[in-house]
Amino acid sequence: MSERPPTSHDVAREAGVSQSAVSRVFAEGASVSPAMRARVEAAAARLGYRPSRLPAIMRSGKSDIVAVVIGGLYNPFHTMTLESFTQALAAASKQTLVVRVDNDRDLDEALGGLVSLKVDGVLSALSVSSALAAQELDRYRLPIVTLNSSVQSRWICAVNSDNAEAGRQAAQLLHASGSRHFAGILGPADTLSHSARALGFASTVQGFGDASLQVSHGGYDYEWGRQEGARLLDLAERPDGIFCGNDLIAFGLVDRWAEAGLYAPRDFRIIGYDNMPSAAWSRFALTSYDQNTDLMARSAIELLLRFDECAPCTRVIEPRLVRRTSC
Missing domain, CATH: 1.10.260.40 (lambda repressor-like DNA-binding domains)
Structure with a gap:
């Protein structure tokens, strides 16, 4: 045979x-x-x-294939997003081509290859970093829908979590729970999601009048949470209300403070973002904001399929607070 x-x-x-x-x-x-x-x-x-299918693709210029660009899979949020994208694309009778890149500055290089593969569009879990980067991406004339990006253009749309509102709500919840010394531990300051979460949190805390506040920006990962947790332990006025830019950061701080004999909610209150599955583990019992990645993915695909009608466009999805015992 x-x-x-x-x-x-x-x-x-x-x-x-x-x-x-x-x-x-x-x-x-x-x-x-x-x-x-x-x-x-x-x-x-x-x-x-x-x-x-190649002859039909060459004739029509349409492949029914959508590229999904995803970042480092060390972050469970990216795997959650990938699952949401692939399920929503399957429901729309589209095939998925997964492309992993390290950061949004790799999008330009990735798109060059995707254009030659005749994909119908790109869904990116990574934001576009600047208007200059958008200009570079626009030259490919390929529809792109990103998550949590402040940059849009003729060929780039965005679906964003309501990051600033979540930061405001987190501050109010911590204050109502008795916190008076606040800390915000966020990811990179040059990303829309973490800068907006920090802004909403800080502006609300500053309005309380009876509160102290500090905000720091760094990495997205567990080690950044441990590092900041160690620094905060040495302060004379240790924070008792903490908002973290994602759950991984919160996990790092919780573990570091547990080593010092401090536990939520007895000694402090803490809120994360993304509602990763491990946030529900009894070790963390982390109150967290769920970005509703399924709805974000469906909205992104709707924009992609109606691109000529919608671009440029931004849609905002309200995150859902999931209360657990950490706050």
């Missing part, structure tokens, strides 16, 4: 017809008699033949 996959010529021989007849059977809209179609399809089924 041949190791190669069956071709249209093999189907033609099996069915006793010409190769052009096989091509017509599998060409959308081509005129073929019912008897011929049944004969060719039966032969194809016996051989396990599946026609190539």
Whole structure:
């Protein structure tokens, strides 16, 4: 038995017809008699033949393939987003091409290859960092929908979590729970999501009048949370109300403070962001904001499929607070 996959010529021989007849059977809209179609399809089924989609893609310029660009999978939020994107694309009868990059500055290089593959568009869990970066991406004339980005253009739309409002709510909840010394531990200051969360949190705390506040920006990861947790332990006025830019940061701080004998909510209160599955573990019991990645993904795909009508466009999705015992 041949190791190669069956071709249209093999189907033609099996069915006793010409190769052009096989091509017509599998060409959308081509005129073929019912008897011929049944004969060719039966032969194809016996051989396990599946026609190539490349000719149709080249003719129409549409592949029904959408590229999903994702960042470091060390962060469970990215795997949650990837799952939401792939499920929503399948529901829209689209195929998914997954592309992993390290940061948004790699989008330009990735898109060059994606254009040559004739993908219909790009969904990116990474934001576009600047208007200059958007100009570079626009030259590919490929529809892009990003998550949590402040930059839009002719070819770039965004679906954002309501980051600033979540920061405001977190401050109010911590204050209502009795906190008076506040800390915000966020990711990079040059990202929309973490800068907006910090702004909403800080502006609200400053309005309380009876509160102290400090805000720091750094990494997205567990080690950044541990590092800031160690620094805060040494302060004369240790924070008792902490808002973290994501759950990984919160986990790092919680673990570091547990080593010092401090636990939430007895000694402090803490709120995270993303509502990762591990936030529900009894070790953390972390109150966290759920970005509703399923809704964000569906909204992103809707924008992508209606791109000519919508671009440029931003949609804002309100995150959902999930209360646990940490606050």
